[in-house]
Amino acid sequence: MKKYIYLLGAVGTTIFGTSCKKDFTCKCTQTDSLSTDADVYEYTIKEARKTHAKSACVSTEREYTSQTYVGGTWVPVVVTSETDCNLD
Numbered sequence: 001m002k003k004y005i006y007l008l009g010a011v012g013t014t015i016f017g018t019s020c021k022k023d024f025t026c027k028c029t030q031t032d033s034l035s036t037d038a039d040v041y042e043y044t045i046k047e048a049r050k051t052h053a054k055s056a057c058v059s060t061e062r063e064y065t066s067q068t069y070v071g072g073t074w075v076p077v078v079v080t081s082e083t084d085c086n087l088d
Contacts, residue, residue, distance in 0.1 A: 020049075021047045021048060021049055022047070022048075023044055023045065023046050023047065023048075024044070024045045024048060024050070024053035024057070024087055024088070025042055025043070025044055025045075025087070025088040026042060026043055026044075026045060026053070026056065026057035026085050026086070026087055026088070027040070027041075027042040027085065027086055027087075027088050028040070028041055028042065028043075028057075028059075028083050028084065028085040028086075029083070029084050029085075030081070030082070030083045030084075031081070031082050031084075032079055032080065032081040032082070033079050033080045033081075034066070034068075034077070034079050042088075045057065050087075053087055054087055057085045057086070057087045058085060059082075059083055059084050059085045060082070060083045061080065061081070061082045061083075062080075062081050063078055063079065063080050063081075064078075064079055064081070065077070065078055065079070066079045
């Protein structure tokens, strides 16, 4: 009887202990403070575990200075760019 319990435990550990690798899609929406438009793009993360795919699908935010032409002169403007990414 103990042999069957050990065998069942070994089979269960093998089946449930392994994580399947598959393809994941990361969908991102990029916006910035100069525009009301949003760019949407997606990319595929191939043959990865879900935890690795989550770490590769990253949202970001950054600030940079740009020049804008206002009233006949160029004016420096601080632009905030955000990318919001989600794993599908």
